[in-house]
Each structure stands twice: as structure tokens, then as C-alpha cells.
Amino acid sequence: MLPEIAKLGHIALITPDFKKSLWFFSEVLGLEVTEVVDGTHYLRAWGDFEHHTMSLKQGEKSKVDHIGWRTKRPEDVEKYAELLAEAGADVKWIEAGQEAGQGRAIRFKLPSEHPFEIYYEMEKTQPDQDRKSVLKNQTYKAWRKGASPRRIDHVNLATSQNPAVIHKWLIDNLGFKMREYIDLGNAGVMAGWLSVTPLVHDIAVVSEPNAETPNRLHHLAYWFDNAQDILRAADILSEEGLKFVGPGKHGASQAIYLYVKDPGSGHRVKLFSNGYLIFEPDWEPIRWTVEDLDVGMTYWGQDAVAGNQDSTEA
Structure with a gap:
């Protein structure tokens, strides 16, 4: 069985003005901060279930660190590593925990040099009580702050x-x-x-x-x-x-x-x-x-x- 991508998971952004970017994504756009690890802030919208759908980190210039895609099955990550290597991609393994909330993953670049990541395991971290929705099928309270995308x-x-x-x-x-x-x-x-x-x-x-x-x-x-x-x-x-x-x-x-x-x-x-x-x-x-x-x-x-x-x- 060929491996399959299930969905877009997250995007990791680097910003030269971290304070202003965090204000924009957290307060104006209204994303919720799930966790902060070594200066990297992990965020998600009120309807996102995974640990994060975005991360923000300070850097010298604006760029994308990687774009993460979740597979349909755990074994698909290993299969993609093999198939992508055969296709000529330089595949690097990212060990579990290197990215907060995430299991073992691979990273590689498209022929256009866009950086991709493929993973399966990701925590579905529960929010603290004051931000948690009363709905069991929703992560955070909707409209708690900012524009508030789902x-x-x-x-x-x-x-x-x-x-x-x-x-x-x-x-x-x-x-x-x-x-x-x-x-x-x-x-x-x-x-x-x-x-x-x-x-x-x-x-x-x-x-x-x-x-x-x-x-x-x-x-x-x-x-x-x-x-x-x-x-x-x-x-x-x-x-x-x-x-x-x-x-x-x-x-x-x-x-x-x-x-x-x-x-x-x-x-x-x-x-x-x-x-x-x-x-x-x-x-x-x-x-x-x-x-x-x-x-x-x-x-x-x-x-x-x-x-x-x-x-x-x-």
C-alpha cells in the first residue's frame, strides 16, 4: 500500500520582530498559544485539534522553517522516507520531541527548495480550564479574542x-x-x-x-x-x-x-x-x-x- 498524506498540519514561521508577530497572530488574529519551548511559541485556532498549526520563532529574517503534513497511518512516514529518497530528495529524520508535541518525522525540500515535513504522531493537547470550550467537539472557546478563525x-x-x-x-x-x-x-x-x-x-x-x-x-x-x-x-x-x-x-x-x-x-x-x-x-x-x-x-x-x-x- 502506498503512503498517503491526510492533511495540512502546520507551518513554522521565523520572524525578525517576534514581539510584533506574536501580538498579531495571538491578539489580532486570535490564535491560542498551546506551549512555549525554548523561545518557540506553538499556536492553533480554536477549532484545531492538534498541538499546533503554527509555530513562531525569532530569527534574523522572515522565512518559513518548514510546512508540516500529517500522514494517514504511522507507517506512512517511513514509507515516504524511502520513496522520497528514491526520488532524489535529501531526507532528514527529526526525532520525537525535537518539535514540541510531535513524534518522529522527516524533513526534505521540494525541487523548488520549499521545506516540507511529514509526520503522523502529534499530541492533541487539552487547553487550560479558562480557555476550554464546554463543547466536547471543540478545543477552545470560540470568539475569545481577535478575529478568531476556526x-x-x-x-x-x-x-x-x-x-x-x-x-x-x-x-x-x-x-x-x-x-x-x-x-x-x-x-x-x-x-x-x-x-x-x-x-x-x-x-x-x-x-x-x-x-x-x-x-x-x-x-x-x-x-x-x-x-x-x-x-x-x-x-x-x-x-x-x-x-x-x-x-x-x-x-x-x-x-x-x-x-x-x-x-x-x-x-x-x-x-x-x-x-x-x-x-x-x-x-x-x-x-x-x-x-x-x-x-x-x-x-x-x-x-x-x-x-x-x-x-x-x-
Whole structure:
């Protein structure tokens, strides 16, 4: 049996202004701190069950330390280590406990040099009593602070390489399925949205031809239950004097969006809602062309492309 990725687990961020980043993610966005170990803060949203879906650490410059993916079975980690090594990846083992709450894992890089981690074992740490929800199927109290997203949703990677090559690598080596993509004809594929779950995308890879490095983070996204939550988040961001792009709606994915940057690191965060789910086993990827690119990227609202040109290192 081939190994399988179950879902996006977490993203580990490095920030040059830790105090400002922690304020943004914890107080403004509203993520809860699960644990602090050796200066690294581990956070999650009120509906996230695992120990963390984000970690924050002080560093000289903004970058992504790694993006973590959970497998469907414990033995899948070892199987991926073997298959990825055969595919030419430099696979390194991370021992249990090296990352707080997490069991043994592997780390490697995509051909675009984006750093990935694959794991299975992760604690489902219970919150302290004053933050714990009375609902047995929910981790924290909802709306306790900040914009208050429910859960992590996806990551969007940018690269100066041909994104179609990275799409194929993700499909061939990690089992992702292409859901939607932008085909510019002779100019090649501009972007692709892929998933291993019923989500329209757990990951996207987009072209950024003039990027300083091939491994860029365009954004990470947290999920909100509905469009009204996004409007509420816009009020909260405006009260704090933070500029943002949106709200608007994508044609591709049909998602309601708002983009804002962490003022401490410059990492872009997408506040994400609506969209659709895919359950069809014979799904045919949706192809967007240059003729319908405007609708695909911005169905309505503030232009999602014009305000989101730059990225941070991954």
C-alpha cells in the first residue's frame, strides 16, 4: 500500500520582530498559544485539534522553517522516507520531541527548495480550564479574542521555477490531486490548486518569475465559518491600523478572501471562507485561461492580484 498524506498540519514561521508577530497572530488574529519551548511559541485556532498549526520563532529574517503534513497511518512516514529518497530528495529524520508535541518525522525540500515535513504522531493537547470550550467537539472557546478563525486551511507557495513542474512533483511523489489551474497557453501554467482532502486546495503553487529565490511563501490561510466573519475581521484589522487587500471573492475556489500581512515578519495571511468541497472520485481539473483570468482571480471585490505581488522566503 502506498503512503498517503491526510492533511495540512502546520507551518513554522521565523520572524525578525517576534514581539510584533506574536501580538498579531495571538491578539489580532486570535490564535491560542498551546506551549512555549525554548523561545518557540506553538499556536492553533480554536477549532484545531492538534498541538499546533503554527509555530513562531525569532530569527534574523522572515522565512518559513518548514510546512508540516500529517500522514494517514504511522507507517506512512517511513514509507515516504524511502520513496522520497528514491526520488532524489535529501531526507532528514527529526526525532520525537525535537518539535514540541510531535513524534518522529522527516524533513526534505521540494525541487523548488520549499521545506516540507511529514509526520503522523502529534499530541492533541487539552487547553487550560479558562480557555476550554464546554463543547466536547471543540478545543477552545470560540470568539475569545481577535478575529478568531476556526482552523488552518491551506498554504500557497510561490516560485520562480515553472510551477507546473512542482505540481507534477507533488502529484507523483506525495499523492496530491489537481483541482483547478490557470493555463496561459504559450506562456505556460501560471498557478495550480491541489489537495489530498475534499478541500479545493490544501496547497497552491503559483508563478513568481522575478522572485529573489525559488522558494517563496505567497500566503498561509486560516478558515472562517462564513463571509460575515471576514467582514468582522476587517473591522478588527482596521481598528488596529493594519492595511489589507479585500474583501473579495475568487472565481477559482469560489472563496471569500481578505489578505493581511503580519507586521512583524511580512508573512501574508489569508482570511478564508466559503468555497466548495470536492467529493467526486473522477474530478476533472478546472482549467482557467487568459481570457477568463480576471474572473478566475477576482470574481468581485478588491483586485486580489494587484495587492498581492510580493512574497516572503520559504
